[in-house]
Amino acid sequence: MRPTTVAGIDVGGDRKGNHLVVLRGTEIVSHLGSATPEQMLERCRALEVAAVGIDAPCRWRTGAAGRLAEKALARQRIFSFATPARETAIASKSGFYGWMFNGERVYDAFGAHFPLFSGGEKINGRVCFETFPHAITCAFLGTDVASAKQKGPQRRAILEREGIATASLTSIDDVDAALCALAARYLLEGRVDTYGDEPGGFIVVPGL
DNA sequence: GTATTCTGCGTCACAGTGAA
């Protein structure tokens, strides 16, 4: 039986672009840099990917309070970027939230073929979901050890420990995409912790 | 003494720049 194929996407701004890594078992079978959402979707469909982990918010904030998923992670001392309301992001003149809008386009493109994870126990068919590399690192190493300053070596070490060769992953964005793919594998195996709710969206993190 | 408010710190991601 062929191992399940999963993918991870690291969403970037307009200059950096998106990065896709496709994993079959422990083998990296595909690897795209600076790709459009449509190109990544085409690649995932061609390779019969079952689950896609995306490093970008799947929902904008609604109302004054932050997203439940981000609050729940913060209580575990896993800090993430605070997603603003869509109007706030649009109003920002700095272009700082450009990568979040790119993430929105990725979810839009994938939505028709990879329904967004809704928190259920059972995964039926294809799925895409929100995750992020720092939370995955915390899940594997613990919040006391995981550090943004050490993200390069720490994240590569996690992948190597899972049997995934990192030599072809030349940038930190590729490594992050591979970690998202790893989270996708854990989701299909049912070995994850989920944070959040339906209105604010769920963040999926490997559960060990 | 208790409750509330304020402040500083640490976290993530991004972009941009410069060095190796």
Add this chain to the structure above:
DNA sequence: TTCACTGTGACGCAGAATAC
């Protein structure tokens, strides 16, 4: 090309300061 560093933006948390 890659890596390291700085600044931006918003948040939660812990401890200090203030008010009652």
